[in-house]
Amino acid sequence: NAGVTQxxxxxxxxxxxxxxxxxxxxxxxxxxxxxxxxxxxxLRLIHYSVGEGTTAKGEVPDGxxxxxxxxxxxxxxxxxxxxxxxxxxxxxxxxxxxxxEAFFGQGTRLTVV
Amino acid sequence: xxxxxxNSPSLSVQEGRISILNCDYxxxxxxxxxxxxxxxxxxxxxxISISSIKDKNEDxxxxxxxxxxxxxxxxxxxxxxxxxxxxxFCAAKEDAGGTSYGKLTFGQGTILTVHP
Numbered sequence: 001n002a003g004v005t006q007x008x009x010x011x012x013x014x015x016x017x018x019x020x021x022x023x024x025x026x027x028x029x030x031x032x033x034x035x036x037x038x039x040x041x042x043l044r045l046i047h048y049s050v051g052e053g054t055t056a057k058g059e060v061p062d063g064x065x066x067x068x069x070x071x072x073x074x075x076x077x078x079x080x081x082x083x084x085x086x087x088x089x090x091x092x093x094x095x096x097x098x099x100x101e102a103f104f105g106q107g108t109r110l111t112v113v
Numbered sequence: 114x115x116x117x118x119x120n121s122p123s124l125s126v127q128e129g130r131i132s133i134l135n136c137d138y139x140x141x142x143x144x145x146x147x148x149x150x151x152x153x154x155x156x157x158x159x160x161i162s163i164s165s166i167k168d169k170n171e172d173x174x175x176x177x178x179x180x181x182x183x184x185x186x187x188x189x190x191x192x193x194x195x196x197x198x199x200x201x202f203c204a205a206k207e208d209a210g211g212t213s214y215g216k217l218t219f220g221q222g223t224i225l226t227v228h229p
Contacts (some may be wrong), residue, residue, distance in 0.1 A: 004156070005187070006186070007229075029212070031215070033217070035219070039223060040122070040221060042119075042202060042219045042220050042221035042222050043116075043157070043202060043219035043222075044219075045206075045216060045217075045218070048214070048216065050192040050214045056214070059218075080148025084130050088158070090156055092156075092217075094215075094217075095207075096215070097214045097216075098146045098215060099144075099162070100165055101147055101148075101162060102159070102204075102217055103159070104149075104156035104157045104158070106154075106155055106156045106158050107154070107155070
């Protein structure tokens, strides 16, 4: 049982390049989230999904897009990377939107130069 | 607008003593609160939670207290151990009704260092 797996773990991008971060969970969770962690800012919600085929904006969605074509996968895309998107990205999943905890992946460290 | 705040960026405690981490919130729609622990280069892991209908929840060395009138929660670790050294995040969930879908909002985190 792998839980939540993020790919890749590290990446360096040049300004203007695009990339996709993949999150996969094997717990049959309905809810999935993408957060970014920056020093002094904690974890901020980028986008989330409450089920296959659904997505919604979080607190800091600008510059990112997401897709949830399959229940187990949640993709985060950067169409034109900017240095301000240098961060550590975490994916999380939850069984429901009720009183349940979220399970996190190990993170992706992205540097945009 | 920071709805969940951890005003202490860091805390240093001696091994065996009590660690108290604090968290304040502003949104009265929060009905479930969680604490996460994070080691460097790893994802956050769930530690303990509390529903808004309770004022205390205990799990081994970890106890979470909730004061709804003050919109304040705290995590007590007794006794503290060097392995507890990590970043601790508090998080709050909005009522799952309406359009919030039970989103989790996190604080900035507090770095706990437990000295041997």
